[in-house]
Amino acid sequence: xxxxxxxxxxxxxxxxxxxxxxxxxxxxxxxxxxxxxxxxxxxxxxxxxxxxxxxxxxxxxxxxxxxxxxxxxxxxxxxxxxxxxxxxxxxxxxxxxxxxxxxxxxxxxxxxxxxxxxxxxxxxxxxxxxxxxxx
Amino acid sequence: xxxxxxxxxxxxxxxxxxxxxxxxxxxxxxxxxxxxxxxxxxxxxxxxxxxxxxxxxxxxxxxxxxxxxxxxxxxxxxxxxxxxxxxxxxxxxxxxx
Numbered sequence: 022x023x024x025x026x027x028x029x030x031x032x033x034x035x036x037x038x039x040x041x042x043x044x045x046x047x048x049x050x051x052x053x054x055x056x057x058x059x060x061x062x063x064x065x066x067x068x069x070x071x072x073x074x075x076x077x078x079x080x081x082x083x084x085x086x087x088x089x090x091x092x093x094x095x096x097x098x099x100x101x102x103x104x105x106x107x108x109x110x111x112x113x114x115x116x117x118x119x120x121x122x123x124x125x126x127x128x129x130x131x132x133x134x135x136x137x138x139x140x141x142x143x144x145x146x147x148x149x150x151x152x153x154x155x156x
Numbered sequence: 157x158x159x160x161x162x163x164x165x166x167x168x169x170x171x172x173x174x175x176x177x178x179x180x181x182x183x184x185x186x187x188x189x190x191x192x193x194x195x196x197x198x199x200x201x202x203x204x205x206x207x208x209x210x211x212x213x214x215x216x217x218x219x220x221x222x223x224x225x226x227x228x229x230x231x232x233x234x235x236x237x238x239x240x241x242x243x244x245x246x247x248x249x250x251x252x253x
Contacts, residue, residue, distance in 0.1 A: 115168075115171060122172070134169055137172065138165065
């Protein structure tokens with residue numbers, strides 16, 4: 022059971038964009054997979070090539086918004102979109118660092134110092150994530 | 157310490173280094189403690205305005221970062237095989253039963 026748990030936990034690093042389509046289909050708001058998760062693994066790899074690349078997909082922005090809300094302890098219905106500035110939402114520089122760290126863990130990327138200090142809005146964070154995930 | 161005043165960027169870099177070091181721990185307890193302690197420690201000293209007290213707090217934080225890095229190496233020598241129950245994904249377990 023432990024090995025299966027591990028597989029489900031490390032799934033996001035495979036392909037976050039495919040994760041999103043899974044989410045939409047099943048309507049679940051979490052990273053875990055339905056019971057038949059094991060049989061779905063080969064099909065995930067096939068779907069990977071069908072994703073269209075553009076500037077900051079909506080799913081990425083949604084994920085960033087979720088992490089920001091969790092970090093700043095905002096209510097679920099707070100109006101946070103791509104243009105929201107972290108400072109306007111009540112985040113200080115320490116909160117911004119924690120948000121960037123949370124994004125690093127969520128998307129399995131590493132952000133350098135200079136890029137991390139220049140992020141001020143949700144959209145900038147999403148664009149940077151897209152750029153790093155593509156590599 | 158060549159410069160007498162510590163810049164905001166240096167403090168944020170130190171904060172980031174702490175959180176990165178915390179991630180290296182495989183043990184759930186020490187990892188969460190490191191994260192919690194850095195957040196608490198940095199927030200507690202947020203309101204400092206006097207440059208000498210700021211640099212004193214900064215150098216203390218730097219020595220603590222060295223401690224954390226050393227401990228990360230030591231802990232990795234005896235990394236646990238079993239993950240803590242806090243890290244198990246309960247949703248997967250519930251769905252499978």
